[in-house]
Amino acid sequence: AQSVTQLDSQVPVFEEAPVELRCNYSSSVSVYLFWYVQYPNQGLQLLLKYLSGSTLVKGINGFEAEFNKSQTSFHLRKPSVHISDTAEYFCAVSDRGNQGGKLIFGQGTELSVKP
């Protein structure tokens, strides 16, 4: 069974500052890793995903994440945030061996970008 822990429930940051949203996972099997973003009153949309290969993954809107197998982490980063990045961010994991299977989501991190 897998689990996901997002270490910060809320992250306030000023505009143009860098940000890191932390995600740790637990799994006894190989996994795929995802970050989704949810803007107010909308559904979740995919930011980026780690499937294999390079551990640094680039996504939409200038976000990137680094897969660290030894630390079982998949932290999300952006070097300079905008007001429009204010949203809730979810880390998720899926069992590679279970095609079409469930995503296990973290509890979410609310990113609040202030002017």
Add this chain to the structure above:
Amino acid sequence: DARVTQTPRDKVTEMGQEVTMRCQPILGHNTVFWYRQTMMQGLELLAYFRNRAPLDDSGMPKDRFSAEMPDATLATLKIQPSEPRDSAVYFCASGLGQVPSSYNEQFFGPGTRLTVL
């Protein structure tokens, strides 16, 4: 562009009434998921289907909730009778199950905001 649609977007009802939420998955997707999101519990998986057959509904209160896929283009989630504690946003997501290149990615609809008074 292809997207998951959900109706209604907002629903206000009184306790005891039946509520039906509908989802149209992306054409060609064979796996459909139902989630519930609340402030207290976060995002919870209620049930999911592959090729219209239920695979897992362990997250769903069995006494009042039911989920079905009458056909490949429609998934429904029904609550009868509804209670105030069912107030939440309900999301549908779809994906390509058992297709290795899908990597288990899910595509979410905009959600149905349910308020039970």
